[in-house]
Amino acid sequence: MSQLAHSPHAHAPVSVGKVMATVMLALVPATVFGFWLYGWPAIFLWTVCVAAALLGEAATMQLQGRPARPALLDGSALLTAWLLALSLPPWAPWWIGAIGSLFAVVVTKQVFGGLGQNVFNPAMAARVMLLISFPVEMTLWTAPAPITGLHAPGFAEAWRITFGGGAWDAMTSASLLGHVKTEFTRGVDLLSSLPGYYVPHDSVWGQRAGSLGETSALLLLFGGLYLIARRIVTWHAPVAMLLGVAVPALIANTLAPAHYLGPLPHLLSGGIVLGAFFIATDPVTSPNTATGQFIFGLGCGLLTWIIRTWGGYPEGVAFAVMLMNATTPMIDLYVKPRIYGRNRKGQSLPAAPSKKEA
Amino acid sequence: MNLLNRFQPRGGVHPAGRKDLSADRPIRALPLPERLFVPLQQHVGAAATPVVAVGDQVLKGQLIAAGQGTISAPVHAPTSGRVVALGDYAAPHPSGLPVPTLTLESDGEDRWSDAAIPADPFALAPDEIARRVGAAGIVGLGGAAFPSAVKLNISRKSGVDTLIINGGECEPYLTCDDRLMREQAEGIVAGIRLIHHAVGTQRALVGIEDNKPEAIAAMRAAALGTDIQVVAVPAMYPMGWDKQLTRALIGKEVPAGGRSADIGVLVHNVATAYAVHQAVALGRPLVSRIVTVSGGAVKTPCNLEVPIGTPAQDLFDYCGGFTAPPARLVMGGPMMGHELPATHIPVVKGTSGVLALTHAEIGRPEPAPCIRCSTCVRACPVGLLPLEMATRIRAADLDAAIGLGLKDCIACGSCSYVCPAHIPLVHYFNYAKGELSARERAKLKQEATKKLADDRSARMERIAREREEAAARRRAAKEAAEAAKKAAEVTA
Ligand code: SF4
Numbered sequence: 001m002s003q004l005a006h007s008p009h010a011h012a013p014v015s016v017g018k019v020m021a022t023v024m025l026a027l028v029p030a031t032v033f034g035f036w037l038y039g040w041p042a043i044f045l046w047t048v049c050v051a052a053a054l055l056g057e058a059a060t061m062q063l064q065g066r067p068a069r070p071a072l073l074d075g076s077a078l079l080t081a082w083l084l085a086l087s088l089p090p091w092a093p094w095w096i097g098a099i100g101s102l103f104a105v106v107v108t109k110q111v112f113g114g115l116g117q118n119v120f121n122p123a124m125a126a127r128v129m130l131l132i133s134f135p136v137e138m139t140l141w142t143a144p145a146p147i148t149g150l151h152a153p154g155f156a157e158a159w160r161i162t163f164g165g166g167a168w169d170a171m172t173s174a175s176l177l178g179h180v181k182t183e184f185t186r187g188v189d190l191l192s193s194l195p196g197y198y199v200p201h202d203s204v205w206g207q208r209a210g211s212l213g214e215t216s217a218l219l220l221l222f223g224g225l226y227l228i229a230r231r232i233v234t235w236h237a238p239v240a241m242l243l244g245v246a247v248p249a250l251i252a253n254t255l256a257p258a259h260y261l262g263p264l265p266h267l268l269s270g271g272i273v274l275g276a277f278f279i280a281t282d283p284v285t286s287p288n289t290a291t292g293q294f295i296f297g298l299g300c301g302l303l304t305w306i307i308r309t310w311g312g313y314p315e316g317v318a319f320a321v322m323l324m325n326a327t328t329p330m331i332d333l334y335v336k337p338r339i340y341g342r343n344r345k346g347q348s349l350p351a352a353p354s355k356k357e358a
Numbered sequence: 359m360n361l362l363n364r365f366q367p368r369g370g371v372h373p374a375g376r377k378d379l380s381a382d383r384p385i386r387a388l389p390l391p392e393r394l395f396v397p398l399q400q401h402v403g404a405a406a407t408p409v410v411a412v413g414d415q416v417l418k419g420q421l422i423a424a425g426q427g428t429i430s431a432p433v434h435a436p437t438s439g440r441v442v443a444l445g446d447y448a449a450p451h452p453s454g455l456p457v458p459t460l461t462l463e464s465d466g467e468d469r470w471s472d473a474a475i476p477a478d479p480f481a482l483a484p485d486e487i488a489r490r491v492g493a494a495g496i497v498g499l500g501g502a503a504f505p506s507a508v509k510l511n512i513s514r515k516s517g518v519d520t521l522i523i524n525g526g527e528c529e530p531y532l533t534c535d536d537r538l539m540r541e542q543a544e545g546i547v548a549g550i551r552l553i554h555h556a557v558g559t560q561r562a563l564v565g566i567e568d569n570k571p572e573a574i575a576a577m578r579a580a581a582l583g584t585d586i587q588v589v590a591v592p593a594m595y596p597m598g599w600d601k602q603l604t605r606a607l608i609g610k611e612v613p614a615g616g617r618s619a620d621i622g623v624l625v626h627n628v629a630t631a632y633a634v635h636q637a638v639a640l641g642r643p644l645v646s647r648i649v650t651v652s653g654g655a656v657k658t659p660c661n662l663e664v665p666i667g668t669p670a671q672d673l674f675d676y677c678g679g680f681t682a683p684p685a686r687l688v689m690g691g692p693m694m695g696h697e698l699p700a701t702h703i704p705v706v707k708g709t710s711g712v713l714a715l716t717h718a719e720i721g722r723p724e725p726a727p728c729i730r731c732s733t734c735v736r737a738c739p740v741g742l743l744p745l746e747m748a749t750r751i752r753a754a755d756l757d758a759a760i761g762l763g764l765k766d767c768i769a770c771g772s773c774s775y776v777c778p779a780h781i782p783l784v785h786y787f788n789y790a791k792g793e794l795s796a797r798e799r800a801k802l803k804q805e806a807t808k809k810l811a812d813d814r815s816a817r818m819e820r821i822a823r824e825r826e827e828a829a830a831r832r833r834a835a836k837e838a839a840e841a842a843k844k845a846a847e848v849t850a
């Protein structure tokens with residue numbers, strides 16, 4: 001071939017960095033709201049996550065003898081850390097954030113070959129690792145104490161909470177799913193454990209104990225819709241994931257209301273909205289085609305519901321996503337777009353003798 | 359679902375059109391250049407053979423090189439003047455290799471040769487129209503440059519019933535077809551009717567992207583009272599891909615590896631239809647074409663009627679030269695055109711545009727790792743998985759890439775255009791296709807060599823065998839003679 005420049009001689013004004021930046025922009029409202037709800041400790045934790053991820057990324061690039069700058073600038077490590085921070089208990093100690101971030105960036109991403117090569121969603125893999133290794137720290141939720149409110153810890157106290165090894169059990173409170181699970185194991189059914197505890201309105205606005213970002217379903221939903229509008233993601237995986245949770249929840253709840261939560265509390269609590277719009281849409285670990293993404297989303301939703309309902313952990317999004325991540329290559333193998341002029345099996349379409357047909 | 363999607367174009371991208379640079383500039387004739395460099399191969403198929411010699415005086419439209427074989431096209435003198443050279447000259451071919459070229463020195467008179475003009479072109483027999491189209495050297499002017507007469511003949515023989523005229527012009531910057539439709543709609547419609555007549559099709563559809571309302575209006579007005587239907591199709595790239603337009607207009611797909619005739623369709627470009635009218639009704643062979651001169655580095659972008667063989671430099675000069683040193687010169691559109699290595703390269707029959715682009719317009723930063731975002735999958739009009747094919751090609755697994763549909767890729771560039779990681783996807787595919795054809799050539803050659811070798815060893819064996827047999831015969835004769843002698847001695 002000659003030395004000439006190759007076509008196309010034009011390029012859309014897009015880049016990996018811009019894609020990541022748009023996703024982060026979509027996370028801003030829910031994150032800022034989370035900061036307000038959970039105060040300084042949440043801000044510290046987020047900062048620790050981000051710093052650890054960037055350091056980890058830079059160090060691994062350095063070790064591989066590759067330039068660190070482009071990898072840091074593409075924003076992928078930052079986004080991973082951000083998503084992880086949003087899925088942690090907001091008052092978790094700093095080392096939870098640091099270990100999680102390093103695990104996400106170094107083990108889940110770089111060891112697999114770096115950006116685009118990882119099989120599992122780094123943030124979710126890190127969350128699962130933390131949950132298994134540090135179950136106590138990972139399930140201590142805090143009731144929201146808005147930063148402007150009376151009960152909010154001051155800066156110094158917050159510093160102690162995040163970096164000093166917790167003096168905060170006075171504030172703990174179970175998340176909704178955790179509460180249901182505990183009450184259920186005590187033999188209290190939903191009809192008696194829910195009233196007075198579950199108010200849907202609270203979940204919509206995040207006035208509920210939960211992780212840093214996943215508590216504000218509405219703001220996350222806005223962020224997700226923004227991503228769809230900007231064509232960064234398509235609706236397939238998110239809608240399928242929401243359906244995957246809502247449909248079985250509705251059926252089960254209709255059949256046995258005392259045993260199964262209805263679709264609304266499922267959708268509004270835990271990481272469902274965050275998972276549907278920001279995790280199941282992770283380009284690297286989800287399938288290539290719209291149909292594949294729909295199947296993937298449906299699987300994530302369904303598995304989440306199954307784990308929440310019958311599994312040992314109160315929350316299932318991270319496990320569900322990881323299980324579905326593992327099926328992505330298989331989905332991609334079987335779900336391919338139909339090629340022009342061929343049928344689904346890849347055979348050439350029959351030639352149509354024209355005169356007769358017309 | 360398939361039924362609903364039937365007429366829906368698949369994939370595609372919406373690149374910045376940049377057509378406003380030249381869309382409102384009426385077609386002007388480029389002043390006659392002093393010298394024209396007319397390549398003998400401007401079409402798909404065999405090169406034409408010159409029928410004039412250096413020093414000959416020629417008239418405009420006179421045959422200077424005749425087509426050879428079934429797929430070929432003749433070449434005519436773009437102006438009157440003298441043949442001053444016949445030799446290799448740089449041509450706008452992706453390989454960048456020089457091709458045999460006739461150099462013509464204009465005498466400034468631009469005198470046409472006499473041509474027989476039929477009183478009523480519609481009274482001509484269909485095969486006579488096809489013959490005249492072939493004799494006029496008309497090739498697909500949308501860029502494919504396939505000899506039009508060959509297409510007409512195939513279509514007539516295979517009973518094609520639908521004529522589709524491609525007014526898509528989906529490549530950014532290009533406005534030559536748009537202008538031609540606005541200004542010469544009558545001529546185009548006359549050409550369409552001639553093709554219609556020549557092939558015996560039952561319906562004729564003109565597909566024009568809906569971002570060209572003036573062209574649509576002009577064509578509708580010209581088509582009034584004929585059975586030609588002018589249809590607005592959604593503007594997207596690559597709507598001008600014949601097979602995409604066919605699907606958009608009639609909802610049928612051309613079978614993979616087949617041609618439009620397989621589903622009863624013949625597709626021609628609007629400029630080709632116009633050229634057919636010029637040739638058949640006015641006796642004027644294809645000696646000029648409309649070219650869009652545009653790009654951010656061109657002072658006054660315009661649409662020009664250019665004699666075939668005019669060096670690109672003349673076009674840029676006429677448009678006021680460059681406002682800034684161009685970062686890249688391109689022949690054709692930015693999506694599928696190829697880089698022009700120098701400005702002395704001539705315009706040929708398939709040249710729709712010459713562009714001088716700035717760095718900002720090209721905009722291709724360093725490639726980054728693929729993030730599997732599948733934007734390329736959504737963009738591909740064919741339904742391929744560009745990221746997967748590229749991964750296979752990078753791993754030198756050509757067979758896997760073929761399994762994913764590499765051979766169906768039309769190199770439209772949509773995937774590269776949208777890739778946020780700036781991966782040169784089409785470049786991979788073109789490279790792989792090159793490898794593939796090299797491999798196929800090598801295989802053919804190997805087979806031929808093997809056959810030669812086999813033949814040779816068979817021949818050698820036969821010779822050896824014959825020699826042996828002859829020796830055996832001689833030995834036997836000798837032995838017999840000796841035995842006879844012995845016997846004689848004994849008896850004696
Ligand atoms: S568009 Fe580029 S980055 Fe996205 S999947 Fe395709 S090749 Fe990868």
Ligand code: SF4
Nearest residue numbers: 738767768770771773
């Ligand atoms: S260049 Fe090939 S793979 Fe890329 S979009 Fe066009 S047809 Fe699809």
